[in-house]
Amino acid sequence: MSLVGELRTSQDLLLNLTKREITGKYKRTALGQAWSLVNPLAQMAIYSLVFGFVLQNNVGPAHPSGLHVFALWLSAALLPWIFFTNVMTSGMAAILSNSNLVKKVYFPRYTLVVSSTLSWLFTFAIEISVLIVVVLIFGGMPLLYLPGIVIAMILLATLGLGLGFMLAVANVYFRDTSHFISILVQVWFYATPIVYPLTLIEGKARDHPGWHILTIYRMNPMERFSEVFRAFIYENRMPPTATVLYVIVVPVVVLVLGFAIFQRFEGAMAEEL
């Protein structure tokens, strides 16, 4: 079979596996697919209530969009965060939760991880579309940046997928991985300016100039992604070039590395399950 043919069959497989993930997830629930929107909506409402109350004054009007709605400001970073963690954790579980298949059938294993990413990308696209519509209603102009938003979504998926590949391997060999990651995700959440603005950290950094707080803090790729999504959707401007470069280079490097690790261990997986 030629390489093109191989890719074509994989493409159908990817499509079918993704469909299985999407339709399987909410089958037999009354709300069905709507659940995928309810979840982020609930988180958004909770965080808006809790943090909006405390931090309202720290989040000034956006420039140049002029928006000043805490819930929208929050959502622009919260939705990408939820998406990212979903991609990473479901990628991590993809091999283990399909162990029956992996042990009994030969097929390219990466399709399991990729299809879980694609299924989340599907819900993410719906969520972001809804957010964009709401921003439009409130008078923002995010449509100009739509191509940028799409590219950022793909790059974020790339980052999550790359980490998902690494964690999928780790999870097969050490079942503790998933517990460890669930704690890490919580810490990571508060280490990223999602529910609070970056200015808060900048203030702290000014107080302790010798500690390089900001430099370290901004190495977090999710910090950069928050900036990018907020810039495009909420503030309606281009993010700084350094950040753009960062969110291109890091995800690509992570994916290449993750896929290499995955391929290295792929063949030995079946017997560890």
Place this chain on the structure above:
Amino acid sequence: MSDIAVSVNDVSKRFRMYAERNQSLKAALMRGRRASYEDFWALRDVSFEIPVGSTFGLIGENGSGKSTLLKVIARILRPDQGAVAINGSLAALLELGSGFHPELSGRENVYLNGSILGMNRKQIDAKFDEIVDFSGIETFIDQPVKNYSSGMYVRLGFAVAINVDPDILLVDEVLAVGDATFQEKCMEKFAEFRRAGRTVVIVSHAMGSLRSMCDRAVWLRQGEVVRVGDATGIVDDYIDDGHVERERDRERRDEGQARETVIVDGRWGSGEVQLTDVEVLDAAGRKTHLLRTGDPATIRLHFHCERPIDKPVFGLAIENLDGVYVWAHNSRDGDYVPERIEGDGSVDLAIPALPLQGGTFDLIASVVDYTTTHVFDFLRHCYRFDVGEGYPRESGGIVVLNGKWTGLDAKPSTAPIAR
């Protein structure tokens, strides 16, 4: 192109048997680099070739490495040494319907499973009707598969897998599923497959069907090849060998135990007459656990009674390992009822020519009163014996009918089948 479909070269597969299988980070850190495990070689230096168009059997005891070998050929497991060369496309039926999602409909699952097995959308579209037709569950095809009976589940799984139409098909003990009609359909499909010049590799413990289906076979024992070659010869040797093993076990057990205890897993009766021993004797009058089709044989029942008993009736029955009640006969129906027995004695049932095909059988023996309503002693599965290939040779099943084909002008082939 060569005429070898699969060539297995010096393949070894090692599994790590961890002292405590603890897949946790803590355990790994505590162990350090030197994890405590033992190497277990599930396959060792296995080499053989499977010619294109042959039906090839893998035989061996439980745990001898058959499934492991099949998985190595299917590329699910990676060999630690050696390599497998495959010539053509390959599909494996290791577990049917492994990729099914219970909440999705049969239709959706056909597409899903088909693509997992390597078909693209167009190929599945083209095969869809055939798949549904073969599975015979048209009316349920739009129901979620979790509502399927386990047989239906397997049927759909098999229908998808067999319609992948690979050059080489690997099958691991999945023949025994589904009802009789479906099994027949499967066999028909395999035959079609073979006629189309494709290669089939089968793992099975059903020696009868292996003998009739396969032309070549490999015999594995503890991960090593015992023999490769002509299927009939290997199957027969394997059965004989299994018999020898069991005979050895039996001797060991006999030595360890008092002589008079009969090995039984079911015994009842009032005990006025007791069956003290059951024997199967060959033509020379020696006790044996191995007979061949067509051999003369004698079944001897030894009994003991404290007080004299009038008109006892002795009964014998044969079951095969599947529990099929193959035969039964008692001495009243045989018109052989002694007026009175007392003390110790024995009674024989002579069989002029054993009309059983190859397999393993159990004897059931009993002694009852003349009305056959009062049981003195009943022994279930008191004696196990194997039947090996003999004469006449017939194709399959339990019994030999010594049938002859007539009515056409046909010459017997030059190679005689009989020994």
